[in-house]
Amino acid sequence: MNIHPTAIVSEEAIIGSNVKIGPYTIIYDNVEIDDNTTxxxxxxxxxxxxxxxxxxxxxxxxxxxxSHSIFYEGSTFSESLVTGHRVTVREKTSxxxxxxxxxxxxxxxxxxxxxYVRFHSNVHIGQKSKIGNFVWIFPYVVLTNxxxxxSDTLLGVTVHDYAVIATMSxxxxxxxxxxxxxxxxxxxxxxxxxxDMIYAGSPAKKICETSKIKLLDDNTVSAYPWRKHFHRGYxxxxxxxxxxx
Amino acid sequence: MNIHPTAIVSEEAIIGSNVKIGPYTIIYDNVEIDDNTTxxxxxxxxxxxxxxxxxxxxxxxxxxxxSHSIFYEGSTFSESLVTGHRVTVREKTSxxxxxxxxxxxxxxxxxxxxxYVRFHSNVHIGQKSKIGNFVWIFPYVVLTNxxxxxSDTLLGVTVHDYAVIATMSxxxxxxxxxxxxxxxxxxxxxxxxxxDMIYAGSPAKKICETSKIKLLDDNTVSAYPWRKHFHRGYxxxxxxxxxxx
Amino acid sequence: MNIHPTAIVSEEAIIGSNVKIGPYTIIYDNVEIDDNTTxxxxxxxxxxxxxxxxxxxxxxxxxxxxSHSIFYEGSTFSESLVTGHRVTVREKTSxxxxxxxxxxxxxxxxxxxxxYVRFHSNVHIGQKSKIGNFVWIFPYVVLTNxxxxxSDTLLGVTVHDYAVIATMSxxxxxxxxxxxxxxxxxxxxxxxxxxDMIYAGSPAKKICETSKIKLLDDNTVSAYPWRKHFHRGYxxxxxxxxxxx
Numbered sequence: 001m002n003i004h005p006t007a008i009v010s011e012e013a014i015i016g017s018n019v020k021i022g023p024y025t026i027i028y029d030n031v032e033i034d035d036n037t038t039x040x041x042x043x044x045x046x047x048x049x050x051x052x053x054x055x056x057x058x059x060x061x062x063x064x065x066x067s068h069s070i071f072y073e074g075s076t077f078s079e080s081l082v083t084g085h086r087v088t089v090r091e092k093t094s095x096x097x098x099x100x101x102x103x104x105x106x107x108x109x110x111x112x113x114x115x116y117v118r119f120h121s122n123v124h125i126g127q128k129s130k131i132g133n134f135v136w137i138f139p140y141v142v143l144t145n146x147x148x149x150x151s152d153t154l155l156g157v158t159v160h161d162y163a164v165i166a167t168m169s170x171x172x173x174x175x176x177x178x179x180x181x182x183x184x185x186x187x188x189x190x191x192x193x194x195x196d197m198i199y200a201g202s203p204a205k206k207i208c209e210t211s212k213i214k215l216l217d218d219n220t221v222s223a224y225p226w227r228k229h230f231h232r233g234y235x236x237x238x239x240x241x242x243x244x245x
Numbered sequence: 246m247n248i249h250p251t252a253i254v255s256e257e258a259i260i261g262s263n264v265k266i267g268p269y270t271i272i273y274d275n276v277e278i279d280d281n282t283t284x285x286x287x288x289x290x291x292x293x294x295x296x297x298x299x300x301x302x303x304x305x306x307x308x309x310x311x312s313h314s315i316f317y318e319g320s321t322f323s324e325s326l327v328t329g330h331r332v333t334v335r336e337k338t339s340x341x342x343x344x345x346x347x348x349x350x351x352x353x354x355x356x357x358x359x360x361y362v363r364f365h366s367n368v369h370i371g372q373k374s375k376i377g378n379f380v381w382i383f384p385y386v387v388l389t390n391x392x393x394x395x396s397d398t399l400l401g402v403t404v405h406d407y408a409v410i411a412t413m414s415x416x417x418x419x420x421x422x423x424x425x426x427x428x429x430x431x432x433x434x435x436x437x438x439x440x441d442m443i444y445a446g447s448p449a450k451k452i453c454e455t456s457k458i459k460l461l462d463d464n465t466v467s468a469y470p471w472r473k474h475f476h477r478g479y480x481x482x483x484x485x486x487x488x489x490x
Numbered sequence: 491m492n493i494h495p496t497a498i499v500s501e502e503a504i505i506g507s508n509v510k511i512g513p514y515t516i517i518y519d520n521v522e523i524d525d526n527t528t529x530x531x532x533x534x535x536x537x538x539x540x541x542x543x544x545x546x547x548x549x550x551x552x553x554x555x556x557s558h559s560i561f562y563e564g565s566t567f568s569e570s571l572v573t574g575h576r577v578t579v580r581e582k583t584s585x586x587x588x589x590x591x592x593x594x595x596x597x598x599x600x601x602x603x604x605x606y607v608r609f610h611s612n613v614h615i616g617q618k619s620k621i622g623n624f625v626w627i628f629p630y631v632v633l634t635n636x637x638x639x640x641s642d643t644l645l646g647v648t649v650h651d652y653a654v655i656a657t658m659s660x661x662x663x664x665x666x667x668x669x670x671x672x673x674x675x676x677x678x679x680x681x682x683x684x685x686d687m688i689y690a691g692s693p694a695k696k697i698c699e700t701s702k703i704k705l706l707d708d709n710t711v712s713a714y715p716w717r718k719h720f721h722r723g724y725x726x727x728x729x730x731x732x733x734x735x
Contacts, residue, residue, distance in 0.1 A: 006498075008268055042514075042534075044286060044287075044312055067560065068313065068532075068558065068560070070313070085560055085578055088349075104349065104594065106348055106366055118640070121598075121614060122612075122614065136639065140614065142412050144412050147461050148458050148468035148469070148471070149381060149411060150471055150475050151460070151471065152475065152477065167634050168630075168658070170431045185634065185660050185662065185678060186660045188430060188431035202431050202446075202447060213638050215643070216637050224638070226639075226641065230640050232642065253496075253513055269532075271513060271531060289531060289557055292557075313558065315558070315575055331558075333593055333594075349594065351594065351611055367612075385658075387629055387630055387658055392706050393703050393713035394626060394628055394716075395626050395654070396716065396719070397720065398705070413658070417675060447692060
């Protein structure tokens with residue numbers, strides 16, 4: 001353990017081996033941080049709140065939480081979570097391994113998130129969102145959930161594997177983004193979608209197959225499915241499989 | 246009083262009874278915090294600035310300011326203010342009771358805000374905004390004020406009682422949102438509006454009466470006016486009156 | 491020097507004369523802060539990261555960095571930088587004098603920024619952006635860079651002198667915003683533009699010459715070029731020249 005002397009760490013928190021905790025960071029009671037994880041400065045990890053119903057916060061091994069981030073108790077993150085700065089994560093979210101959460105992003109809680117998901121900066125994930133594996137969500141995207149705000153109805157968004165939501169799009173309550181869909185920047189999307197299609201505009205309409213977009217650097221190669229050419233940050237075991245698809 | 250030993254509290258600040266102040270929080274000189282209020286960790290309360298012209302910051306009783314929030318001196322909040330995390334509030338704003346300000350929201354100052362107003366996450370309230378009672382503003386909404394930026398003209402937005410502005414809408418300078426209006430998500434609205442109508446699109450157009458939207462869970466009931474069915478967080482005295490309207 | 495006792499300042503950092511460092515702020519090793527600069531509370535200045543390749547962070551004289559801000563090592567800011575709160579600045583950005591960065595704004599690094607540039611609140615400047623002099627970018631604007639996300643292609647946005655991008659617009663990868671252009675609020679712009687023209691909508695189209703917009707307070711005066719009437723915060727030497735143009 002490598003805990004900065006100004007950090008405030010509850011004696012009730014379970015801290016694994018080789019965990020680093022930065023200056024002025026607060027670790028509350030109901031927390032388990034697994035081995036080889038780094039928590040940077042000015043974080044709050046495991047904030048108590050009654051909506052967690054006593055469930056602890058679990059941060060998997062080999063994770064890295066950057067400074068000024070806030071995690072409530074009551075969520076579970078598998079290994080190799082990586083965050084930017086000033087991330088907020090509320091209660092009762094369950095996420096797979098290798099989740100990346102960009103600076104200023106806000107996960108409102110009560111979400112299910114798969115493996116290798118990437119949230120870029122300033123993404124807002126509403127309650128009851130269900131997100132598959134290998135999903136990309138770009139800056140200033142909001143997943144909403146209330147079909148007639150304000151109300152007591154929560155109708156989360158579903159995002160399937162390999163889907164991409166580009167910058168500053170709003171996904172309306174109950175929308176279903178199918179496998180491999182690309183939502184263009186600055187769109188507003190509702191309802192259902194077809195796999196591997198592009199949707200864009202406000203309201204978003206089906207444009208064409210994603211495979212029609214070619215790489216700027218080589219217009220003989222389709223830019224989608226992106227997993228055929230973009231491999232940075234994924235294990236070789238996975239990218240080799242993708243290349244053979 | 247329950248002040249964390251790492252908090253830095255000015256001796257000139259007026260602190261009521263049963264006030265809690267969290268770790269590493271700074272309370273500056275020109276501040277009055279009323280009874281039973283909680284200020285969480287890493288906050289700055291009462292930041293000095295010349296635009297406040299010496300006016301103090303007043304936080305009413307029974308308030309709860311969540312961590313990493315920043316309030317300048319020179320504003321007044323009635324009782325039961327509740328904020329999310331990382332809220333920024335500039336000088337010379339006056340707000341009624343039971344205001345809620347969501348995580349990352351930024352109130353630019355020089356605003357008038359009524360009672361029981363709800364700002365969700367990451368809302369940006371430009372200077373000179375005038376907001377009535379029981380208003381709802383959802384994530385990533387911006388109220389602007391400069392009709393030809395940059396300029397020295399400040400023409401704030403007016404939002405009347407019970408109005409709702411949905412996610413990621415821009416309200417243009419001088420727009421007047423009438424009582425009970427619903428602005429749809431991802432809209433850009435300017436000019437005047439009629440009461441209890443829906444406006445949506447970019448530029449936003451009048452769509453229909455809000456009462457045409459039915460509750461998803463019971464399509465015999467109109468979703469608007471929302472005060473007929475949504476009562477969470479309001480005093481019974483008020484909701485009883487709403488039910489009888 | 492005026493360093494708060496709770497600040498953590500590396501002995502390797504180079505700190506000029508009359509520098510103020512606020513409570514709980516951390517100054518890392520690879521940093522030079524020039525004379526008469528103020529760093530407020532809860533900041534992190536000079537965060538190490540391998541992408542900086544050992545290059546230091548330089549903050550010019552007479553700068554003011556507001557609280558909760560984070561600067562990585564590896565960028566250079568000329569004199570009189572002013573920031574709001576919770577600013578994030580990544581590595582390898584080079585900026586001229588008198589840059590203003592609003593609260594919550596995020597400069598992703600690898601950018602070139604001229605003199606007297608103004609970023610308002612919550613602006614997101616993607617990697618490889620090139621920004622001229624006297625540019626204005628308003629709240630919730632995003633400059634993007636990936637033409638087919640996710641990919642390894644980075645195609646930054648170029649913004650020329652005196653251009654203005656209004657609230658909540660997305661500028662698409664490789665777009666070129668010419669001298670004096672005004673991008674209307676809530677627009678989505680791609681491709682090239684003509685000098686001193688207005689572009690608005692999603693997708694943005696050319697509307698008319700900027701000079702067609704008149705000042706609200708005096709409709710005999712064009713609101714653009716803004717430098718003919720708006721002089722707040724610029725040196726008299728410059729504004730006198732503008733008046734004579």
